[in-house]
Amino acid sequence: xxxxxxxxxxxxxxxxxxxxxxxxxxxxxxxxxxxxxxxxxxxxxxxxxxxxxxxxxxxxxxxxxxxxxxxxxxxxxxxxxx
Numbered sequence: 001x002x003x004x005x006x007x008x009x010x011x012x013x014x015x016x017x018x019x020x021x022x023x024x025x026x027x028x029x030x031x032x033x034x035x036x037x038x039x040x041x042x043x044x045x046x047x048x049x050x051x052x053x054x055x056x057x058x059x060x061x062x063x064x065x066x067x068x069x070x071x072x073x074x075x076x077x078x079x080x081x082x
Contacts (some may be wrong), residue, residue: 001020007045022049
């Protein structure tokens with residue numbers, strides 16, 4: 001499985017990424033081994049996940065989410081958690 005995910009960083013910002021091993025990737029972010037963006041914004045919390053069968057689908061969705069405005073990302077989180 002492949003996943004597109006959103007993390008909420010300690011400073012309240014949102015980070016979007018994709019992976020094929022969600023638990024390991026979140027642990028990597030929290031250990032400072034993830035993306036450069038999250039290294040100084042730890043700890044991070046997983047707040048949103050979508051599952052895909054292919055890497056390409058997950059990467060395409062990551063790209064689409066990264067293009068959204070923050071308000072639209074927050075609406076996405078709210079809709080998924082409602």
